[in-house]
Amino acid sequence: xxxxxxxxxxxxxxxxxxxxxxxxxxxxxxxxxxxxxxxxxxxxxxxxxxxxxxxxxxxxxxxxxxxxxxxxxxxxxxxxxxxxxxxxxxxxxxxxxxxxxxxxxxxxxxxxxxx
Ligand code: 5GP
Numbered sequence: 260x261x262x263x264x265x266x267x268x269x270x271x272x273x274x275x276x277x278x279x280x281x282x283x284x285x286x287x288x289x290x291x292x293x294x295x296x297x298x299x300x301x302x303x304x305x306x307x308x309x310x311x312x313x314x315x316x317x318x319x320x321x322x323x324x325x326x327x328x329x330x331x332x333x334x335x336x337x338x339x340x341x342x343x344x345x346x347x348x349x350x351x352x353x354x355x356x357x358x359x360x361x362x363x364x365x366x367x368x369x370x371x372x373x374x
């Protein structure tokens with residue numbers, strides 16, 4: 260499969276402001292934010308969907324959770340944020356390179372996934 264837009268951002272082909280970066284992942288602002296804080300946390304390893312992750316990816320998936328907390332702290336929203344992973348086109352996934360949406364800054368209500 261051709262490189263996703265996120266792979267191109269990770270390898271520097273497409274410039275993007277990185278809010279956070281470590282050896283395993285980057286965080287960037289979503290180009291079309293659905294909330295005052297809408298950040299994408301993207302592993303550098305290409306995994307197309309969460310369901311494609313394998314046992315070898317266990318540490319990476321845990322790392323993403325810890326990194327999400329770090330990014331939320333960095334952005335001052337650690338007290339109230341939501342993580343969303345859309346898995347598959349039927350669930351709204353449009354970029355087939357695993358990513359976590361970090362959503363914050365709006366009041367969360369039950370039944371509304373983005374606040
Ligand atoms: P998905 O729908 O796959 O869960 O989320 C993909 C997200 O990537 C969408 O929220 C969309 O706005 C965002 N997005 C798509 N292309 C770009 C891009 O080139 N740059 C950034 N920063 N976000 C993008």
